[in-house]
Amino acid sequence: MPETTMTMAAAINSGFHCAMEADDKIVVLGEDIAEPIGGVFKTSKGLSTRFGERRVRSTPIAEGTIAGAAVGLALGGYRPVAEIMFFDFVTLTLDQVLNHAAKFRYMSGGATPAPITMTTTIGTSHFGAQHAQSLEAWFMHTPGINVVMPSNPVDAKGLLLTCLTSPDPSLYIQHSALLYSRKGPVPEEYYTTPLGKAATVRSGRDITVVTYGTGVGLSLEAAEELTGSGIEAEVIDLRSLMPLDFGTVFESVERTRRCVVVHEATQFLGPGSEISSRIHENLWGELLAPVGRVGAEFTPVPFSKALTNHPTVDRVVKKVQELVC
Amino acid sequence: MPETTMTMAAAINSGFHCAMEADDKIVVLGEDIAEPIGGVFKTSKGLSTRFGERRVRSTPIAEGTIAGAAVGLALGGYRPVAEIMFFDFVTLTLDQVLNHAAKFRYMSGGATPAPITMTTTIGTSHFGAQHAQSLEAWFMHTPGINVVMPSNPVDAKGLLLTCLTSPDPSLYIQHSALLYSRKGPVPEEYYTTPLGKAATVRSGRDITVVTYGTGVGLSLEAAEELTGSGIEAEVIDLRSLMPLDFGTVFESVERTRRCVVVHEATQFLGPGSEISSRIHENLWGELLAPVGRVGAEFTPVPFSKALTNHPTVDRVVKKVQELVC
Amino acid sequence: MSTQTPGPSHEALKRMYRLMLTTAVADQKSSAEAKAGRLAAAFYPVRGMEAVCAALGEVLRSEDRMVSTYRNLGDALAKGVPLRSIMAELYGRVDGTSRGKGGPMHLQDQSVGFTATTGVVGSGMPIAVGLAMAAQLDGGGSATVVTFGDGATSIGAYHESMNFAALWNLPVVFVCQNNQWGEHTPIAQYAPSTELAQRAASYNMPTVKVDGFDPLACLAALQSAVDRARRDEGPTFLEFVHYRLTGHTGTADYSYVPKEELAKAMERDPAPTFRKWLLEQSIFSEPEVEAIESEVRTYVEDAFSYAESCPFPAPEELYTDVFADPTFVRSLSDA
Amino acid sequence: MSTQTPGPSHEALKRMYRLMLTTAVADQKSSAEAKAGRLAAAFYPVRGMEAVCAALGEVLRSEDRMVSTYRNLGDALAKGVPLRSIMAELYGRVDGTSRGKGGPMHLQDQSVGFTATTGVVGSGMPIAVGLAMAAQLDGGGSATVVTFGDGATSIGAYHESMNFAALWNLPVVFVCQNNQWGEHTPIAQYAPSTELAQRAASYNMPTVKVDGFDPLACLAALQSAVDRARRDEGPTFLEFVHYRLTGHTGTADYSYVPKEELAKAMERDPAPTFRKWLLEQSIFSEPEVEAIESEVRTYVEDAFSYAESCPFPAPEELYTDVFADPTFVRSLSDA
């Protein structure tokens, strides 16, 4: 397939183009997504011109009804995308997404699946505490919705196309710190990246680092640094958090016998806590150290650049050294 | 102190009376809470007559603004209670409660704490999947809000009074399956049950069962059954989930060297996953088995009485036997 | 009772009476079963709404989609959901509309356009907005109807949905069932203005206040709103004013309801009032009416016995329908 | 420019011009710093709103509480928050209004009744409802003011709050800053009716549409709404129509804004227009105006240099202010 170097934002945009070309049931709703803006993160650039304002609608500022209308569109046979500008604003959609979309298949005994795709973006501390939360754990804890979070342009496109064809509702999370900084070759054509398949992005024998999203770059940096002290870390990018590829995780940890989970979400009751628990339950007696976790400290996201509660390369390196020594 | 035998609902009602008598800044907002109804669970019985409709207001059906008005009242120097009828409906309040109340102290550098108390009730499967969720994990994962869940009348009153005097916002969770079934002697006077202090409700040497809410009765039943096979289980009622009394948990598990966490919340990324992870991290090398977890299976709450995804006495017994054998 | 030209046909009047009565009888039996403890489910009676439901039944076709609430028995019957499936769901049986997994608040029947019901006040409205968008994208010709109570007009979802519908001129009919109570609180206590149709007019869509106890008035109002939607001319808000003739749930105390108010409303109890009118107008003879009544009673009895005879869902059903593919969910379970 | 009897005093006019200019100058400098990359924060300009803010400053007292948004610079200055503290917050310094932990979207100053700001559209309104309840419980005599944009009228919280305020006759003033854009989407594209004051009238409260470029019209409308609140006579909705004279944020592209529309609005740019009027009416002489201007420039420059000279919060501040007692949070940390 012909490839082009793209940012993650461009890869997502390419994904939308491919998807909407292939399936005219796909419609996109969100604030400022139509031209001339094409979305505040530019991920829907060109779509309304190409596919018309009926399929790509800029909406009033009303997240609950953006999500709810998506649920209705799904029940009406469409494949809606509800773009929620910042992850924090999903608080306004949870009745529709978690009480309705995620449960509609179950509550109807299979008759009314509601395969919406909700896309959203994690902000940075520049915006303050109401624009920077990582809330994937809430969704993973609530049965009935896929959760994906790409760390690079190829997966960003492939996972989007997967969500848009999944029979189930999906939460698609992008990170504003990655959208323009990560570039890479991306096939121009339609392709999908499977749900529930992690990618081993670095091999190593001493410890497994399980991560996703912004944690991937961080962990790869930490791994490079760790080679200095003779530690070879394997790094797994989960890509999809629900379903989660425990098979790949267990297989790796069985070899390395040590593991640390890294994510930007709050560490306390974050995705790492489930992963850690399951590793202990499944590999009892085979570990050389307890599973470590490096997530956000238990605070809101502070604004000042002098403070950060997020994982850093240093924290990952330190945690690995603590476990491997 | 003189005591009366009360249901949990009556104990909560008694707590409201004591609190509102002691502090005229306490105001209560919620649907149908004023007389003649006194709340659909009768927990606010008599309050509007005794303290007036200005302090005990039946509101329009608008959970977001019930919560938001409570936040405003708190910023205005009051001690508001926002009653949200069913836990599932907190989905409509999360912007106010988790983006605002829980972060207002932090985002203002300490200037604007917002000590609201949100009370809510977990329903049962009789109401179906939209009235029976246990969502405490979402709140525990989000820094800035206390989370309590009593399992008996004495704690129900004491924890309510604690929330109503805490400098921080609190989520107070009651369970409809306990409100009228659990009876016990409750002091008539004002008293508080401390935050972050678990109660050891049964002593045992072989395994520690960490639980709260409906899990307590269930675990005590399981413990009785287990004596038959010679297993003595210690049962810890956490009572407060944020802050969480890890000290009591670790001290017990250090002795028993085995642990299972039981709760009605979904097991996957439920409170038990954090507790399990921390036990492994802190008591590495001292455990005789991995920490077990018994929570709800990964499904919405099914309606039919033929199906249940909740923990049962059997499941707890089986899990303990598996860990102790 | 209002009349109009041309009035509904003889057959239509018969269907309407049958539907009103079926609704009332099935409702009363459900409440009785719940009170007796034989029906272990939250049941929300629809007594008082029979006229509106009968009109919905007469006006709507299968391709029109409806979103309803927990108070859905009359809506489901109006849309043509078999009472057997409804009752089997209430009893948690696998032959219920939702395989027993949803329960009374979550009836559905895609074959007749009874698309979804929700237990969360107001939440059906955004979903109806989306369904109407789908209908519009499909090329129009059908109506989406969403039912909700007077209390639901307080919630944000109502506002957002009315706004979306007006903005995009969506083929949706907002059917507000004003029974004058929001759970246990009377409308005058929670609303600064009790004139709901008048308030809704601020959304720039036609709004009509209708006597919800009058089946022919209901029929006329619904017909023109639904026709408007079918012609893709945009949304309509209809306020049907009637009264809740029972408690909020099948088992709830309602001693707080003012006696005279209730008695006055009871005088307009839709099914008996319509019966009287049908006889007075000599539209039907007493034996004809009695024939309908005995037919209805048999239909209802049959549905209850059917429901109780149906099997429960098998244990494995716990894990299916979470996702299309049950593998991952199954893999998480110890059982 | 509207005039009224008795008009504002000479001193009042001076204060208003000073406030308008301070707002405009500090705003422009903040945007410039953000564009230059020296201010690493999302900054939301207030250019176009200076007249409304000046009126707010003139009408409100410390005991009146205000809830504002991300677009809060003018509101904060109107309420009397020192520009030094504001700027220190924008630069993430410990001497900022929020110890640098909140950032530009989360200014506050309890000493002057600048109670809270929120970055979530519409979320200030329910909070203002609660503050107004508190004021009412306290015995009244003060007003709660909440500011928000035109776009915020689409969201559920707006509806719910208007309804609560009307129902309970709360002493709150809803100040809708209609700059005719909801982020990058023009009002006519997201609202079925652009007459916001007219729409709001359905809530049974007085609503007024005001020329938001005219400081004296703003003053009159605000004064009567605030007086009404202080007398505990209930809520008022004020729509101030003006125009966004910049991009949505300090760094955002706004080439999509129709050139003529913007040019027309620019002709009414509040501070220069008011200056011209003050001179034309011979209220102030040119040297008097210039004295104010130089004073303002010094004030703004000082605030920026102060901010950049302030220390950052100490690392331990990460863990404080999550709860009143930092012990538990600290115990969870490895650090």
Ligand SMILES: Cc1ncc(C[n+]2csc(CCOP(=O)(O)OP(=O)(O)O)c2C)c(N)n1
């Ligand atoms: C969001 C939400 N809040 C509260 C409830 C609990 N509740 C169930 S029915 C009801 C009353 C609704 O009143 P109305 O809309 O008038 O409908 P009615 O029940 O009278 O038909 C309430 C408050 C709910 N189901 N959903």
Ligand SMILES: Cc1ncc(C[n+]2csc(CCOP(=O)(O)OP(=O)(O)O)c2C)c(N)n1
């Ligand atoms: C609930 C929510 N949705 C989306 C946003 C992103 N956003 C920030 S400002 C804005 C536009 C708001 O428009 P308006 O209310 O008119 O205020 P203005 O910015 O024009 O002052 C949007 C959509 C947000 N902050 N909160």
Ligand SMILES: [Mg+2]
């Ligand atoms: Mg009602």
Ligand SMILES: [Mg+2]
């Ligand atoms: Mg605007």
